[in-house]
Amino acid sequence: MDIKNNSQTDKAKKIRPKNLNLFTIRMPINALVSILHRVTGCALFLALPLLLLTFQMSVSSAEHFLTLQELLNSPFSKLMLLGLAWAFFHHFFAGIRHLAMDVHWATTLIKARYTSKMVFVLGGIATLLLAISWFL
Amino acid sequence: MAIYSVILLARVLVCIPSTYDAWLEFSQPLWWRLATWLFWVSLSSHAWLGVRDVLKDYVPNQQMRIVLLKLVVIALWVYMAWITVLLWNL
Numbered sequence: 001m002d003i004k005n006n007s008q009t010d011k012a013k014k015i016r017p018k019n020l021n022l023f024t025i026r027m028p029i030n031a032l033v034s035i036l037h038r039v040t041g042c043a044l045f046l047a048l049p050l051l052l053l054t055f056q057m058s059v060s061s062a063e064h065f066l067t068l069q070e071l072l073n074s075p076f077s078k079l080m081l082l083g084l085a086w087a088f089f090h091h092f093f094a095g096i097r098h099l100a101m102d103v104h105w106a107t108t109l110i111k112a113r114y115t116s117k118m119v120f121v122l123g124g125i126a127t128l129l130l131a132i133s134w135f136l
Numbered sequence: 137m138a139i140y141s142v143i144l145l146a147r148v149l150v151c152i153p154s155t156y157d158a159w160l161e162f163s164q165p166l167w168w169r170l171a172t173w174l175f176w177v178s179l180s181s182h183a184w185l186g187v188r189d190v191l192k193d194y195v196p197n198q199q200m201r202i203v204l205l206k207l208v209v210i211a212l213w214v215y216m217a218w219i220t221v222l223l224w225n226l
Contacts, residue, residue, distance in 0.1 A: 041186045048183070049211075052218050058159060059226060065156035096138065 029116040037094035040087040047084055078134050082127060089126040093119040137182065140175040160226075169223045176219045180212045 019025070027035075057064045071077060097115050101107055106115050147162070163169070187208050195201040 038186075038190060041183075042190060045183050045187055048215055052215060052222070056218075056222055059163060059222070062156040065159060092138070092141065 028113075029120075030112055033094050033097070033116045033119050036090055037098070040091040040094075043084070043087045044091060047087075075135075082131055082134070085130050086123060086127040089123040090119065093122045137175055137178045140171055143171070164226050169226060173220065173223055176216060180216055184208065184212055 054068065057068050059065075072081065097106075097119055100115065101112070106112060163172075188205060191201050191204050191208070195204060
């Protein structure tokens with residue numbers, strides 16, 4: 001059996017082409033849904049302590065509740081919350097899409113592209129409805 | 137977790153708790169606190185799997201990755217203890 005010369009394999013590894021410029025990598029819609037599912041998951045994870053703090057503050061006393069209400073009613077916080085809400089909605093719908101594919105539903109390329117579009121549409125509509133209810 | 141979110145949404149839409157008393161009334165029922173607690177249990181394992189995968193993919197240095205994973209575990213246990221105390225004292 002041939003034992004490969006280590007320096008040969010090292011050289012081979014070194015000359016492999018590498019492209020990490022994200023802006024030149026093609027991102028089909030399924031890939032976009034997938035990476036956003038991961039990104040929104042991380043964002044939501046980082047928001048967990050904030051969520052817990054908010055809940056704690058909201059139930060601790062009536063004065064805290066009022067302070068919280070005023071804080072959250074400012075347009076700036078509403079905007080931030082909308083961003084977080086979209087993150088949740090996208091993660092939610094992309095997750096359901098994952099579950100559907102796990103039971104072998106809509107696994108062909110055309111159907112998968114369709115469900116990806118649905119994820120964006122539903123996420124957008126949910127966020128839009130929230131925005132309307134908050135700003136109008 | 138999906139079902140809990142839908143129920144949460146439905147409950148809030150039916151009557152939006154806009155005062156402190158209404159909010160307490162909304163949050164206190166035992167069945168709701170149990171459901172919330174179970175939601176957080178699922179959330180912990182769900183978040184763990186997700187973040188573990190992310191760290192596995194993007195942190196090649198094994199020592200660093202192990203440290204980060206341990207931090208995540210600790211954080212999730214802290215959240216679990218936190219929500220348990222909050223719901224218990226409601």
